[in-house]
Amino acid sequence: MSVVALTHLKGGVGKTTAAVNLAVLAARDGPSLLWDLDPQGAASFCFRVRPRTPVGAARLLRDDEARQDAIRGTDVPDLDLLPADFSNRKLDALLARSDARGRGLSRALQPLRESYRHVLLDGPPGISFLAENVFEAADLLLAPTPPTVLALRSLARLARHLARRRGPPARLLPFLSMVDRRKAVHHRVVAWARAHPELVLRSDIPYASLIEAMGVQRAPLFAFAAGSVPAQAFEALWREALERLREPPPSAARLAEATDELLAGLDEVEAPAAHAPPPGRRASPPAPATAGRETEFKIALAGEPELAALLAALPPGAPAPQPAREQLNHFFDTARGELRHAGLALRLREEAGRFVLTAKGAPAPGAKGVLTDRAEDEVALDGSWAFEVLGGLRSPLDVLAARLAPGPTPLLAALRAAAGNRPLARVGTFRNLRRTLGPVLLPAGAAGQPPVALVLELDRSELPGGRVDHEMEAEVPAELAPAAERALRALCTRAGVPWRSAPSKAARLFAALEAAAVSPAAASRARGSASPPAT
Amino acid sequence: MTARGPGHETVYLLEPAADAEALLGGLAALLPGRLADAPPERLTVLDTADGRLAEHDALLLCSGGGGRASLRLLRPGQPDERAGAPRAPDFRRELPAGALRDALGPLVEGRRLLPALQVEWRRAEHEVHDAGSKIVARVRLEAGRARPAAGGGWAPLPARLAVAPVRGYRAEHAAVVAAVASRPGLRLAAPHAPPPLLAALRAALPPRPPVPGADLGPSLRADEALRRLHRAHLAVLRWNEPGVRADLDSEFLHDLRVAVRRTRSLLGQFKQVFPEAEVTHFRAELGWLGRLTGPTRDLDVFCEDVEEQMEADPALAALAPLLACLRARQRREHAALVEGLDSPRARALLAGWEAFLARAPEAGRGPAHAKRALAGLAARRVEKLYRRIVDSGKALGPDAPADALHGLRIECKKMRYVLDGTRRLFAAQPAAEVLAALKHLQSALGQANDAHVQGGLLQVALADLAATGTAEPATLLAAGRLAERIAARGAAARADFAPRFAAFAAEATRSRVRRLARRPRKRTR
Numbered sequence A: 001m002s003v004v005a006l007t008h009l010k011g012g013v014g015k016t017t018a019a020v021n022l023a024v025l026a027a028r029d030g031p032s033l034l035w036d037l038d039p040q041g042a043a044s045f046c047f048r049v050r051p052r053t054p055v056g057a058a059r060l061l062r063d064d065e066a067r068q069d070a071i072r073g074t075d076v077p078d079l080d081l082l083p084a085d086f087s088n089r090k091l092d093a094l095l096a097r098s099d100a101r102g103r104g105l106s107r108a109l110q111p112l113r114e115s116y117r118h119v120l121l122d123g124p125p126g127i128s129f130l131a132e133n134v135f136e137a138a139d140l141l142l143a144p145t146p147p148t149v150l151a152l153r154s155l156a157r158l159a160r161h162l163a164r165r166r167g168p169p170a171r172l173l174p175f176l177s178m179v180d181r182r183k184a185v186h187h188r189v190v191a192w193a194r195a196h197p198e199l200v201l202r203s204d205i206p207y208a209s210l211i212e213a214m215g216v217q218r219a220p221l222f223a224f225a226a227g228s229v230p231a232q233a234f235e236a237l238w239r240e241a242l243e244r245l246r247e248p249p250p251s252a253a254r255l256a257e258a259t260d261e262l263l264a265g266l267d268e269v270e271a272p273a274a275h276a277p278p279p280g281r282r283a284s285p286p287a288p289a290t291a292g293r294e295t296e297f298k299i300a301l302a303g304e305p306e307l308a309a310l311l312a313a314l315p316p317g318a319p320a321p322q323p324a325r326e327q328l329n330h331f332f333d334t335a336r337g338e339l340r341h342a343g344l345a346l347r348l349r350e351e352a353g354r355f356v357l358t359a360k361g362a363p364a365p366g367a368k369g370v371l372t373d374r375a376e377d378e379v380a381l382d383g384s385w386a387f388e389v390l391g392g393l394r395s396p397l398d399v400l401a402a403r404l405a406p407g408p409t410p411l412l413a414a415l416r417a418a419a420g421n422r423p424l425a426r427v428g429t430f431r432n433l434r435r436t437l438g439p440v441l442l443p444a445g446a447a448g449q450p451p452v453a454l455v456l457e458l459d460r461s462e463l464p465g466g467r468v469d470h471e472m473e474a475e476v477p478a479e480l481a482p483a484a485e486r487a488l489r490a491l492c493t494r495a496g497v498p499w500r501s502a503p504s505k506a507a508r509l510f511a512a513l514e515a516a517a518v519s520p521a522a523a524s525r526a527r528g529s530a531s532p533p534a535t
Numbered sequence B: 001m002t003a004r005g006p007g008h009e010t011v012y013l014l015e016p017a018a019d020a021e022a023l024l025g026g027l028a029a030l031l032p033g034r035l036a037d038a039p040p041e042r043l044t045v046l047d048t049a050d051g052r053l054a055e056h057d058a059l060l061l062c063s064g065g066g067g068r069a070s071l072r073l074l075r076p077g078q079p080d081e082r083a084g085a086p087r088a089p090d091f092r093r094e095l096p097a098g099a100l101r102d103a104l105g106p107l108v109e110g111r112r113l114l115p116a117l118q119v120e121w122r123r124a125e126h127e128v129h130d131a132g133s134k135i136v137a138r139v140r141l142e143a144g145r146a147r148p149a150a151g152g153g154w155a156p157l158p159a160r161l162a163v164a165p166v167r168g169y170r171a172e173h174a175a176v177v178a179a180v181a182s183r184p185g186l187r188l189a190a191p192h193a194p195p196p197l198l199a200a201l202r203a204a205l206p207p208r209p210p211v212p213g214a215d216l217g218p219s220l221r222a223d224e225a226l227r228r229l230h231r232a233h234l235a236v237l238r239w240n241e242p243g244v245r246a247d248l249d250s251e252f253l254h255d256l257r258v259a260v261r262r263t264r265s266l267l268g269q270f271k272q273v274f275p276e277a278e279v280t281h282f283r284a285e286l287g288w289l290g291r292l293t294g295p296t297r298d299l300d301v302f303c304e305d306v307e308e309q310m311e312a313d314p315a316l317a318a319l320a321p322l323l324a325c326l327r328a329r330q331r332r333e334h335a336a337l338v339e340g341l342d343s344p345r346a347r348a349l350l351a352g353w354e355a356f357l358a359r360a361p362e363a364g365r366g367p368a369h370a371k372r373a374l375a376g377l378a379a380r381r382v383e384k385l386y387r388r389i390v391d392s393g394k395a396l397g398p399d400a401p402a403d404a405l406h407g408l409r410i411e412c413k414k415m416r417y418v419l420d421g422t423r424r425l426f427a428a429q430p431a432a433e434v435l436a437a438l439k440h441l442q443s444a445l446g447q448a449n450d451a452h453v454q455g456g457l458l459q460v461a462l463a464d465l466a467a468t469g470t471a472e473p474a475t476l477l478a479a480g481r482l483a484e485r486i487a488a489r490g491a492a493a494r495a496d497f498a499p500r501f502a503a504f505a506a507e508a509t510r511s512r513v514r515r516l517a518r519r520p521r522k523r524t525r
Helices: A015-029 A042-046 A057-062 A064-070 A086-098 A104-112 A129-137 A149-164 A184-195 A209-217 A229-245 A252-262 A304-312 A383-390 A396-403 A410-419 A478-495 A505-515 A520-528 B020-030 B099-108 B170-181 B196-204 B222-246 B250-269 B276-312 B314-342 B344-358 B374-394 B402-425 B428-468 B473-505 B507-518
Strands: A002-006 A032-036 A079-082 A118-122 A140-145 A172-176 A289-301 A325-333 A345-351 A354-363 A371-381 A425-442 A452-462 A468-475 B010-014 B033-037 B041-047 B059-064 B069-074 B081-085 B114-129 B135-148 B155-165 B186-188
Touching (some): A002 A015, A015 A032, A015 A042, A015 A079, A015 A140, A015 A209, A032 A042, A057 A064, A057 A104, A064 A104, A086 A104, A086 A129, A104 A118, A104 A129, A140 A149, A149 A172, A149 A252, A172 A229, A209 A229, A289 A304, A289 A478, A304 A468, A304 A478, A345 A396, A345 A505, A345 B020, A354 A410, A354 B020, A371 A383, A371 A410, A383 B020, A396 A410, A425 A478, A425 A505, B010 B170, B020 B170, B081 B099, B155 B170, B222 B250, B222 B314, B222 B344, B222 B374, B250 B276, B250 B402, B276 B428, B314 B344, B374 B402, B374 B473, B374 B507, B402 B428, B428 B507, B473 B507
Parallel strands (some): A002 A140, A032 A118, A140 A172
Antiparallel strands (some): A289 A468, A345 A354, A452 A468, B010 B186, B033 B114, B041 B114, B059 B069, B069 B081, B135 B155
8 A cells, every 4th residue: 555645834735636636546546545634624525525423533543443434435436535524623632642753643544554555645734743644654745836935935844854854764756736837937946846857746737727626516627627738737747656656765855955946036826716606406396286186086907908998999089098108106104004004195106207296095985986086195306305205315204294385284194193103114116007098088978968078097007926907097076076987987888898996006006015925014124224135 | 336335236137027228217317416328338258268267256358449458357345457458468467567467367377368258238327416416326237248259149148237335325325225126127136146247257168177086986996987087087188179279378288288197197007997908008199199298388388487587587688589489499399289189190099098988897807906996996006106205205315316306206196196086085184185295295396397397498499599690698698597597496496305205204194195095985075
């Protein structure tokens, strides 16, 4: 494992920019870790990583398990991050107390040796106990140095300090950062660096607005500008750094001397213009919601032949069924099936990238057989809400409550009462292929009555265990139910299809689950856990 | 997923009727994040002829072309290793220095990498984001088809859907798995199930010949048992013959030679099992076949040794012209070998031997030991050979001539061939311990012999080089350095001989041999 640290006495020289981009390149060689030691947490910000729960500086240093648990993956394959939190400000004092020889950080890195090919350290500026620990632990100290007087002064000071340290010589290699070759002074400093290849890395990083954009994008250069000039510069820098790792360390004393020789008045680099704030999370459009009643005819069909007979019995000129649409129907309940036992149902339906959460109440006492009349609350969701429900991150009841407008309904209250405090989980899913037919004008079925316009839904449901059900549904306003019933009965009679009711889809799902030797309770236990199934 | 994070991928297989495109579309609508759909990829799976990578559950994938090949090594529980090369490598040594080449070393050693499977492959990956657009999990769909590189039709590979965690985002991974699990048409892959590509590779690799001796039982009569052993050795010979002819790598010839030597040795050691006239005939012909292969094998070993030394020591780079002479000689010897294999004599030998082995055991009164159990014969043979080795070895001092060491080496090989072939007839532990001690002794004798042979080959190569009239002083100096190293290796091997022989001749090994001889196994393991 190699340990590469980005270091400088001065802040704002490009340490974190370099650490972030070099970490991405290091990961191309193999699993790598970036340890963000700076309480500012800029590297963590760039990678969009926050500590799940702040570990605390003391545990981070001393507790190997806590340190391992704190490591998080970045979006870059093979690159992990040990993120910073504000307690990192205490690292300095902790290290000073624990080990006067500056080896606390080296000890903390030891258990990571087998896991990572490269570890990069991004520390705060300045000379401190933390910095001394970084000097001790690192195989290579890279010092990004803008070609300015102040930065060069700090570099010389750092080099003198390292030259005086006891122990094996540190491998300090500065490289020029934020180079603007239009400036005469930068030009001079670059020429100086070229004249001292043994002391200063040849590769330099240009000033580039793309680098500034990293903070806006919250991503390393390679995520949004791979192949750009600054990205290529970092690639060259990394290659050169790896080569220099294999060579004897250059003389820090000589570097200090050479830097002192160069120092002169330099202009500061202008700060680039600020960029627009990052885009916020895409706001969900207002969710259409309905709270009312469902009055629906559900006629069970004994397979494709009866379906074909019905279609054949339609009046001439009736439209053909539209192409089938696939729906996935997910049902939710408590582990003991409290919603089901109360005659209630809670379903999330997916169709062509659209999601609808539907609560259904118990059938009204007067409706029986083919006609169902029940309360129904329905809200449309966008994908992120649907994911949270299916992923077990949010209760479907909470989502329903949040999305129903203007507010809670009696059905929602009934669902909450049935569920109590018990968690809801997905208990089953089945696939439904729906073909919509209509509107079609059906003869009234009674003399002197006008025809009835109905939209027919022809469903083919594939239930767990391989069972396949067919049914025809027609949803009508309650006041039209008698006329619709006469028209539908007449259609069935003409087709020779018995007038038989289809149980609700929820009921059929639970029956299929039981028949497949999985009870809703067991299915709920299996599918309701937040943990993933065994791999 | 970073290789070092906690947790593993959750893998589902798609039911054959499941629509992968619809599944992916549904997930893309459901899961926040970004779908990256890579174009279909065509790649080749490489392995050795004997499937060493598949044996280790590893896959070496090669894609690309037009002057740039991309290689990827997949191993269970280890990070993927990647490398680029101008083209698909024939040998590991052609790869650039790096982790992939290092990882391949213990797996394939010097064996040639051959195309085993052609794959058309499509991978789509959905990055699942949190509210801050940070990737918190990845869902990857892989589907494709494969066919053996040697020819054959395309067969679909079971489509896989994997949910890969990102370190530190366990809850998010669990949510994604729960969402994925809500899709019909998926079933959880069995834990530790080989990926479909590995299963396809194993199916595409040619079947290996059975291990000689694997089907021996203690009650088998000697002629039947030895026929089985010899049939297995013949299968090994036949399996390796095409690789020898094509000179794919040196292991083919090594394994072919070992099969020939074992056969000839066992024919000679178990007397009065087969008719004497046939034994004499086949031993003579197998001896001829063995000698036919010798020069090529010696040159194979020496050339590989010289190449390794040149790679390890830049000071030996000047050996290149000498190596060229060695390779030229190796090619000539190989051509002669192939001519010999094609000769009527070789064809008659193998056909006759095959016919002999196909014959049923003698029904009436045959050779004296034909009907006896092989276990007893083998036990006595092992004991006799052990005593002979110990007696011969005791007489050898530090300055023993190479011929004498070679003679002892031959005796050791005889014992080794008997033990290797009849191992299942003995109790496992004493057999293993005796074999370990024997191998330890053989190693020193083998290295001493190699040094002797290579010294001679070096002289021959130098003569070849001199004949070209282009021998440079640098090459001659490097050859001198090489000669010194060969001599040093030989001396070290001779120095190793005494302590290793002492261990072999010690009471501990002697008593193990006696136990072995007294108690052959009564039942098959």
